[in-house]
Amino acid sequence: MESIIRDAITEHLDKYNLISNSQHGFRSGRSCTTNLLTFLDEVTSAVDRGNGVDAIFLDFAKAFDKVPHRRLLIKVEQHGIGGKLAAWIEAWLAGRKQRVCVEGTASGWELVLSGIPQGSVLGPLLFIIFINDLDLSIINTILKFADDTKVFGSILTDSDRITLQTDLDKLCRWAEKWLMEFNVPKCKLMHFGSHNKCFDYYMHGQQLQVVSSEKDLGVIITDNLKVADNCNAAYTRANQMLGLVSRSIRHRNVNILVRLYKSLVRPHLEYSAPVWNPHYVKESFFWKKCSDVLRKCLRN
Numbered sequence: 001m002e003s004i005i006r007d008a009i010t011e012h013l014d015k016y017n018l019i020s021n022s023q024h025g026f027r028s029g030r031s032c033t034t035n036l037l038t039f040l041d042e043v044t045s046a047v048d049r050g051n052g053v054d055a056i057f058l059d060f061a062k063a064f065d066k067v068p069h070r071r072l073l074i075k076v077e078q079h080g081i082g083g084k085l086a087a088w089i090e091a092w093l094a095g096r097k098q099r100v101c102v103e104g105t106a107s108g109w110e111l112v113l114s115g116i117p118q119g120s121v122l123g124p125l126l127f128i129i130f131i132n133d134l135d136l137s138i139i140n141t142i143l144k145f146a147d148d149t150k151v152f153g154s155i156l157t158d159s160d161r162i163t164l165q166t167d168l169d170k171l172c173r174w175a176e177k178w179l180m181e182f183n184v185p186k187c188k189l190m191h192f193g194s195h196n197k198c199f200d201y202y203m204h205g206q207q208l209q210v211v212s213s214e215k216d217l218g219v220i221i222t223d224n225l226k227v228a229d230n231c232n233a234a235y236t237r238a239n240q241m242l243g244l245v246s247r248s249i250r251h252r253n254v255n256i257l258v259r260l261y262k263s264l265v266r267p268h269l270e271y272s273a274p275v276w277n278p279h280y281v282k283e284s285f286f287w288k289k290c291s292d293v294l295r296k297c298l299r300n
Contacts, residue, residue, distance in 0.1 A: 002121035005088070009081060009125060018079050019128060022135050025146035026124040032217040035145045036275040039152070039216075042141060043192050044225060046154045052196030054164060055152035057214050058171070059186035063147035064127060065115040068179045069093050072116075072130050079129055092122070114179075134174055138167045145217055161199040168203055188214050190223050219272050227276040234276075238268040 010028075013019050019027065024035035039055075046053045060066075073090055081089075096112040116123040116130075127146060135142040140153030140163065151171070153164055175182055182203060189208040191198050201208050213222040213229055220230040241264045249257065 005085065006122050006125050008085075012080065013129075016080065018132070020132055020135055020144075022142050023128050023132065023144045025144065025148075026128055032145060032219075033272045033274055035143055036217055036219055036221075036272060039143055039150065040221075040225070040275065043152065047193045047225065050193075050195060051154040051156060052191065052193035053152055054155045054161075054196070054199065054201070055150055055190045055192065056164075056168065056201060056208060057188045057190070057216060058149040058151065059183045060147045060149070060175075061181040061183040063131075063180065064118055064123070066180055067116050067127060067130050068114045071178055072126060075130050075132070076126070079132075089122075089126070093117075130178075134171065137170060139163050140167050142167075148217060150216065155197065155199060158199075161197075161201075165201055168201060172203055185209070190214060190221070192223055192225065217272070219275055227278055228280075230276045231278050234268055234271070238265050241265050241268060 014028075024030040024032070024038075043053050043055070069090075072093075073086065076089060077086055096117070097109040098112055099109050100107045116127050124146065128144075131144065131147065134144065134149065138151065140151055142149065142151045151164070151167055153160065153167075155161055155164065172182065174180075184203045184206045187203060187208055188211045189201055190211055198210070211223075213220055215221075220233055222229055242261075245257070245260050245264060249260065
């Protein structure tokens, strides 16, 4: 039932182009890779022109759990979803209860008045509807993958800094209006470009922490735009999994080992590869190291 309703709502949203292009999560033809490629394309283009770029990686505090149901239903109706379908969604959200169990002792049942049911089919679509208007009136570029959000722009003068700070203030006001919350200590600022003036930015009066590297959607982004850190991290994860396979599997059948390699090891090497595919020999060397480890595993 949820799948049927999700498909109908998705068709309606796509037909009238209601979801912002900044959203890459839970949408056909969009992914973490498209989000990161869009981000890096704009940043590298600006840096190549000699501009500095400031990017703020935002962090919502328990985003899926905080969505208020009444406000969510308002946004659902604003997207042209009304009548019996809106009533069904309201009934689907209502009446949910939860309790806490610790060492066999359980608390009483309490009504769940907020949050998207996680693990559901319809939940992610409702969340991107709820967060869809986050980038309204934002001047700089904003990119989203569900609740993973970043805002960035070229910063040449103090006026550009003020514009980006104003955008941050607007995002904070949006969060307050819709009963969401930014985890400010986990929001990070990164400066790109050798001519960057390295301005400071604030959210709710707290200065944002400046970082030289940040994991964004599973890929390590560095302020020098090099991919060595991500290559090393991918190699380390893949090599650890190869070691686990080597220690755990005694029957060294080639077909079994190749299947395990494809299902357990290769995903670490191929995740968002178009974003960070190494172009330096020293960075691409890790592919050879993983292949050598696989051949050794097969020989043994």
